[in-house]
Amino acid sequence: MAGAESQFSQRNGVPMKPNKLSWPAVGAALAMVTLVACSSSGGESSADGQVTLKWQGYSQERVGFYKEAAAEFKKEFPNITVVPEALAEDDYKQALPLSFRSKNSPDLFSYTWPTAGDYFELTDVLGNNWAAPLDASVLPADFKSRFRGTSDLMEPIYGKDGKIYTVPRPPSTGTIGYGYMYFNKDVLAKAGLTGNLPATWDQFTAACQAIKEKAGASCIAQSTQSPDEIERLLSTFVAVNVKGYTPSKVSTQSGKFTETSDPQFVAAIQYLRSLYEQKHVLPGQYDKIAARQAVAGGKAAFYFDGGWMSTVFPETFKFKNFGVALPPAKTTAAPDGYAGRIPQGPPLPELFISSQSKHPKEATQFLEWMTRPNGWYAQHFTEKGFDLLPWVAPDKAAQWLPKDNATRDLLPLDPKLHVLAPVPALKCPDLAKSQALTKVDQIQENLVHSTINKFLLSGGDWPSMARSVEDKQNKVFEAELGKEASAGLKVSTDCFAEPAWDGVTPFKYTK
Template identity: 35%
Template sequence: MKYTPQKGEVVYGVSQRIFAPQDKIKTEIGGRSPSISPTIYIRRITMKTQRLVSLMLVCILVLVAACTSTQPPAAPAEKAAEPAAPAAEAQPTSPPTTAPTEAPTPTAESQPVQAEEEHQPVTLKVMNWSQEQADFYQEVAAEFQKEYPWITIQWETMAQKQYKEALPLMFKSEESPDIFFWIGRDRTLTMAELLDQGWIRPLTPDGTVPNDWLARWPDNLFLEGINIQDGQVYSFPFNDNLIWGPGYMYINREVFRSAGLDPDSPPQTWKELLETCRTIVDKTEAYCLAVPLKGTDLQRTWYPIAGSIMTDQFFDFKNGRFAIDDPKLLQAFEFIKTLYDEELVVPGVNDKTFARQSMASGQAAIYFGGAWMPGVFRKMGFEDLDLGVAPPPYPDNQPRGALKRGNTENKYWVSSQTQHPEEAWLFIEWLTRPDGFFAQEYLKRGFGTLAFADNQKYIQDPAMLKVAEIAPQLRVLYPEPVVACPDIAKSSAYIEAENYHKNWEWEAMVEALTTGQDFAPVAQEIAATKNKIFLETIAKEQSENLQVSISCWTYPEWEYNQDFNPENYSQHKP
């Protein structure tokens, strides 16, 4: 008869079998209180009974054989082997050296014993701010538990603003999640910020990770000072830093055709873009470009144009200075201003949403944006948009630049307050399998790109596949000063200069575009002010024995359109 559990009784859910609490078991076995768990005790009684019956049957068979056979009695049969105990999954004391293979599925008979003998139930709390992916995270949790049935993933996600307010309070009250998502004020120095706050611990119980796990990523993505501290690994690149980023030119192919242009032959140079824009405005009712100007939204157009001639950064890592006044960056601004002067751009100080809608609805032909835009257009309701993707145009007959491929995607961290570091590592190892459930489904569903997976293998959106094809010609690895000079993690020189009159560059460029004023004098004022703050702060920090110098931020041997060679870091010690 099926037993109905009462309040306070234990239900072992792995095999869906129910066991009464200890006092009921006492009654059923004559008042004896077992020192072992109820599940194992009952199993042992069953096994002893089975052995006794088996022995009696063997004796009867031997007697019958002796009475009926004319041959000498056979040698006694070997003792039947006892049922083997289910193989134990060793509790890891150090990270595995290879990705775990799928273990044989335990039988229903063995599962509750295995779960009780070897693993106590554990709940891991994971938090981030991607609410639109909440349903997917629940699927991830369920899939993970198929392999690790004693670990329950409780994945919570919330709005970004709410998350940034809640997480510090959770650490203060010592109720932080086991694994959490965080991007620091300086994305490259997130680890240093979190270590300073005491929020994080290494990914594995002993701080070391297997080499074959590191091999899931391209070279030079695990660096001391960025995601490694004193040889211990604290995070991993989540989104890839080659495909994922700004700089792509999105085309409304129908508008191109209406203007008599071939959407499969987009403009490749600044001059060709200008001529294309003139044709579109002359032969259709549409504008050529939709450029957002609200707040810092101009960056969506600025990054690909400035990056095509020099750098998409306001800081020049080749010459070690804030460089909005550099002649090449001024040239990039003047090209954008020409598009405005000839009324080729949707008018107004519009935000990014308005600009995206303008292009997708056919009011404009071109929008510059990030790798995420194919998914964004779909979510905006433009599923039928005939979307083209192309690299940004480059300046005519001049050396090319490139956008930054920075080590900025270290986003998931293990809390210093976790009571389950081994289980946290098991989840991270599982999550980052290149051909695992998470990677395949994340890419198939168009949530983004991943640093540890073959993105083109699983991406299904044709526009995203084109984005992935274009990416290698857009971005190069920039120098990361903290690798050369670890004390940069303690320095405020760059941050103080960058944040002086926050968004000053964007405000000045928007004003010049909308009023027609000369941008060069303002650019010179911005650069002079920020460089003064930068150098003065470095000098002050040196006087306080911080090991920093301007050489930490200056890499003259590097070319803007080439990957930085990590071997050159040794030349830039303070």
């Protein structure tokens, strides 16, 4: 289970480049598999009915908690012993496939990085013959309905042919969704803005001026040093002001690269440029660490980023006097004034039962116990301040979160800010084999974000700049999709188009 922040920039349903194994890495992984095999074999059973399950992943920082959970589980299921293990992520990626080849796979394993892109986890593990379905005989009738935002564990993300194969992990977009406006309460107090947060663009500009004049600080600190850091601003501020925004910049209206020239996007990016022109943004080229430090240190008032900042600010920067709010809308206060909302797909798959396990029933019992909405695991995971689990109701989360955990402030904002969005890979599963988006990326690395960065810092004619980039993208995009369609893949620009979706209402998935 990778950290939420490290995952946020992954595209939902976008093919990604496969990881290449070096021979030294394979050799090291083989040695690790041998070591693991000697120290802890897969599921075992004894003559007296005792069963041992090996549960393997790569969240090393949570192993202590997992061991507590295993001990608690054993109180209810005294014949089952769960042994959690965690490797470093890169080591785990190498060791897992080798453990299957050596017939020594763990009974329960995490798999979160399919080469074809998000939402192809199950495709990968079934293609490798790694996964067994959960044992339906030990699942309650309402099991599918306990997982938030999954459309009852919809196929093909979580199951196939009526069988459930996996349970989801916390959203890759952070503690409770990606995209909030954080602020330093002291800076706003000096500017006379306490209790008067800006909710529209005009109000935000006025607030920036007050912050400059009365608090002697910059209005915003926001990194533009790399594509994923620019995207923190775009996916937070721009997304709510553009209908159906997608980080890939493929428009849900057209199914092509037309998003950055869309009038709503143009208006939003031009407004952001105006803040640079008026010197309301902390000057310079700096990374996210410097941007966050500027806000924590009172050099800037606002910062746009994901839900993880509710723990990053107090833990990393020892900064607690911050607030969190909705990003401003163009003319009318949020959420009614939003043209769109920040898109999220269903939570991604994570935990699977090995096809080599001799105890799929007992492994299913553990997964059922783990995912009880009111169970020990859900409560104590939340109390630890980890990511919010997909099977924990918001009211329970508010009850269980530590009193000083600012995540509780995000809970009421989440449904106002985020929306369940369409995922092209679910509409067109053959995108797992498509190279169209990869080919577009190869035109020029970071072409879109570098152009946006240039405009924000230096200005220019954005509609013209956007169309120039889009023409290059669409030429390659459409040609590659056409080539793949001629070769038999069921892919086209229609896979990416959902023109009827309004961007503010949860997308209705069909099974």
